[in-house]
Amino acid sequence: MMKFKNVDKDTIRSSNIKLIINLLFDKRQLTKQEISKETGLSIPTVINITNELIEDGLVEECGVAESSGGRKPIIVRFMPNSRYSFGVEVNSKYIRIILINLDAVILEDESIMLNDLFRLNESNVKDIFDEICKIIKVIILKRNIKEVNVLGIGFSLPGTVNEEKLLLELAPNLFVKNMDFHYIEEKLNMKVYVENEANSAAVAELRLGIAKDMRNLVYISVREGVGTGIVVSGYLYKGKNKRAGEFGHMTVEKNGIPCTCGKKGCWEVYTSSEVILKKYNIEEKSPIKSFDQFFKLLDEGDFKATSIWEEYLDYLAVGIQNIILIMDPHYIVIGGDISSYEKFLIPPLKDRIFKDINFFSEDDLKLLTSRFKEDSSIIGASILPIEKLFFINERIL
Numbered sequence: 001m002m003k004f005k006n007v008d009k010d011t012i013r014s015s016n017i018k019l020i021i022n023l024l025f026d027k028r029q030l031t032k033q034e035i036s037k038e039t040g041l042s043i044p045t046v047i048n049i050t051n052e053l054i055e056d057g058l059v060e061e062c063g064v065a066e067s068s069g070g071r072k073p074i075i076v077r078f079m080p081n082s083r084y085s086f087g088v089e090v091n092s093k094y095i096r097i098i099l100i101n102l103d104a105v106i107l108e109d110e111s112i113m114l115n116d117l118f119r120l121n122e123s124n125v126k127d128i129f130d131e132i133c134k135i136i137k138v139i140i141l142k143r144n145i146k147e148v149n150v151l152g153i154g155f156s157l158p159g160t161v162n163e164e165k166l167l168l169e170l171a172p173n174l175f176v177k178n179m180d181f182h183y184i185e186e187k188l189n190m191k192v193y194v195e196n197e198a199n200s201a202a203v204a205e206l207r208l209g210i211a212k213d214m215r216n217l218v219y220i221s222v223r224e225g226v227g228t229g230i231v232v233s234g235y236l237y238k239g240k241n242k243r244a245g246e247f248g249h250m251t252v253e254k255n256g257i258p259c260t261c262g263k264k265g266c267w268e269v270y271t272s273s274e275v276i277l278k279k280y281n282i283e284e285k286s287p288i289k290s291f292d293q294f295f296k297l298l299d300e301g302d303f304k305a306t307s308i309w310e311e312y313l314d315y316l317a318v319g320i321q322n323i324i325l326i327m328d329p330h331y332i333v334i335g336g337d338i339s340s341y342e343k344f345l346i347p348p349l350k351d352r353i354f355k356d357i358n359f360f361s362e363d364d365l366k367l368l369t370s371r372f373k374e375d376s377s378i379i380g381a382s383i384l385p386i387e388k389l390f391f392i393n394e395r396i397l
């Protein structure tokens with residue numbers, strides 16, 4: 001019996017800390033009386049917990065408010081630079097490493113470019129890991145950060161991820177299998193989190209972005225592959241084998257173009273961002289290198305760019321229609337390489353999606369581009385270590 005009592009006491013205390021820290025994060029600063037009023041907790045409980053948070057450096061006292069009689073109430077404020085977290089995004093072209101504070105503000109931003117001489121493959125995973133560790137150490141030194149104040153490192157990965165085993169199990173675009181991230185955890189003595197890139201991005205939108213506090217959303221990450229992150233009732237939906245959301249590999253053309261996954265006619269073969277430039281550059285004497293160039297041509301009414309874009313949107317719309325029919329979400333958020341070109345993307349895409357679908361109309365859900373554009377996956381990954389501090393992942397009764 002005693003054991004249960006202790007659990008209850010701890011649970012209540014955790015729940016109270018969660019209430020106060022989340023309130024202070026939202027409101028930035030409040031008097032202890034205001035905290036008590038907003039949370040319904042007694043003044044002694046609030047004092048007790050804020051003292052503990054002050055000791056941890058997460059909040060600090062910052063003066064007094066005007067009193068309506070009696071002692072002036074003490075103001076406490078949230079300290080966004082009291083803890084830090086790293087986010088690392090891995091794809092076939094580069095590895096990007098960021099440092100954020102508790103407000104998810106990017107404080108440092110470094111990249112390792114990958115090319116034919118230094119490419120991620122089965123044989124050089126350790127070299128790549130060493131390079132990542134080196135950059136993280138340099139950032140910690142440069143910023144003069146105490147290692148205990150680094151909450152961890154979150155990895156955004158383009159493939160199927162087992163976050164409990166710290167594995168990137170399968171990533172067809174990276175040519176690696178079962179990449180094990182324990183090496184980094186041991187080498188840096190920091191907690192490592194791994195997550196699929198679309199799931200990471202969905203986390204960013206859910207916690208900080210457009211879909212903040214929305215219950216159901218599907219995030220579509222359009223990059224060299226197409227992945228989706230599914231949020232149901234505020235939780236990432238991963239499925240039994242943690243492989244849910246591989247909509248990029250749903251078949252949109254039976255016997256279509258072969259995909260890196262081994263199947264034919266997968267959605268991502270027609271809708272990855274690579275497709276756009278690749279198609280444009282066929283038989284092109286001066287190939288274009290960036291999306292900016294492509295969308296400029298599109299804006300100028302270039303015939304080739306227009307026909308490529310129209311076909312691209314047709315395929316993108318087919319997949320999104322399927323997703324809407326399956327999920328009926330509040331939000332569909334498009335992120336990745338094309339998300340910065342909203343005016344070319346959203347209006348024509350809406351026309352196509354809702355044109356011949358009887359079950360849904362445009363007003364039934366919101367179709368948007370990501371708030372963080374191409375940063376959403378890495379921001380989402382970097383907030384994974386922070387979530388624990390705010391008790392977001394814990395179900396507290």
Ligand SMILES: [Zn+2]
Pocket residue numbers: 248249259260261262263266
């Ligand atoms: Zn495929």
